Amino acid sequence: xxxxxxxxxxxxxxxxxxxxxxxxxxxxxxxxxxxxxxxxxxxxxxxxxxxxxxxxxxxxxxxxxxxxxxxxxxxxxxxxxxxxxxxxxxxxxxxxxxxxxxxxxxxxxxxxxxxxxxxxxxxxxxxxxxxxxxxxxxxxxxxxxxxxxxxxxxxxxxxxxxxxxxxxxxxxxxxxxxxxxxxxxxxxxxxxxxxxxxxxxxxxxxxxxxxxxxxxxxxxxxxxxxxxxxxxxxxxxxxxxxxxxxxxxxxx
Numbered sequence: 607x608x609x610x611x612x613x614x615x616x617x618x619x620x621x622x623x624x625x626x627x628x629x630x631x632x633x634x635x636x637x638x639x640x641x642x643x644x645x646x647x648x649x650x651x652x653x654x655x656x657x658x659x660x661x662x663x664x665x666x667x668x669x670x671x672x673x674x675x676x677x678x679x680x681x682x683x684x685x686x687x688x689x690x691x692x693x694x695x696x697x698x699x700x701x702x703x704x705x706x707x708x709x710x711x712x713x714x715x716x717x718x719x720x721x722x723x724x725x726x727x728x729x730x731x732x733x734x735x736x737x738x739x740x741x742x743x744x745x746x747x748x749x750x751x752x753x754x755x756x757x758x759x760x761x762x763x764x765x766x767x768x769x770x771x772x773x774x775x776x777x778x779x780x781x782x783x784x785x786x787x788x789x790x791x792x793x794x795x796x797x798x799x800x801x802x803x804x805x806x807x808x809x810x811x812x813x814x815x816x817x818x819x820x821x822x823x824x825x826x827x828x829x830x831x832x833x834x835x836x837x838x839x840x841x842x843x844x845x846x847x848x849x850x851x852x853x854x855x856x857x858x
Contacts, residue, residue, distance in 0.1 A: 797832025
């Protein structure tokens, strides 16, 4: 399959950031890596191989980004306000600096979908629910959507903006973004097996919020053998990607 490496200097993060593009055309996906993983994460764990047919046929292309998790969510020695500010800078990097690159390689002007597993699901959800006008939808697998979990209950206004469970719960039911969400494809999933307890808890909370706000979403809880692991996330991507392609074709 076609593979390109990109290096973008981020004015928000003040450093070079790496992005790997898999595929050459089709529906664009912005892929976030798992906790503290490099942008080769999907390749390293066989996800791009599992999706090879879609990538080689030109049905999809995936842009896998680098993260700064060790400076924000998983920075144990940092000051909380600095950590939350670092996450906000990362969000701005995605919106202001990654999306223009994706647009340059998507001549159709099609908006990308965001996707990820583990911490990548958290980032994908943050990106989509904060800026739904920029994306066609989201695939979030085994994420945690209450960001205070990573800060032991601490919260400031910046972290609030990066906590999907918090800002959605307080969003007015006539907010214009509700219409944006309902014109998008929202797919969220987690297992019931090992290391998925917290993911299940926050996804159930988020499901209740989405239902209360009348936001349409496909939410699934896979079996008790389904653990927090790439073995299952590959299966889930193979399952959900065709749904995204089919649903996207129906509305275009």
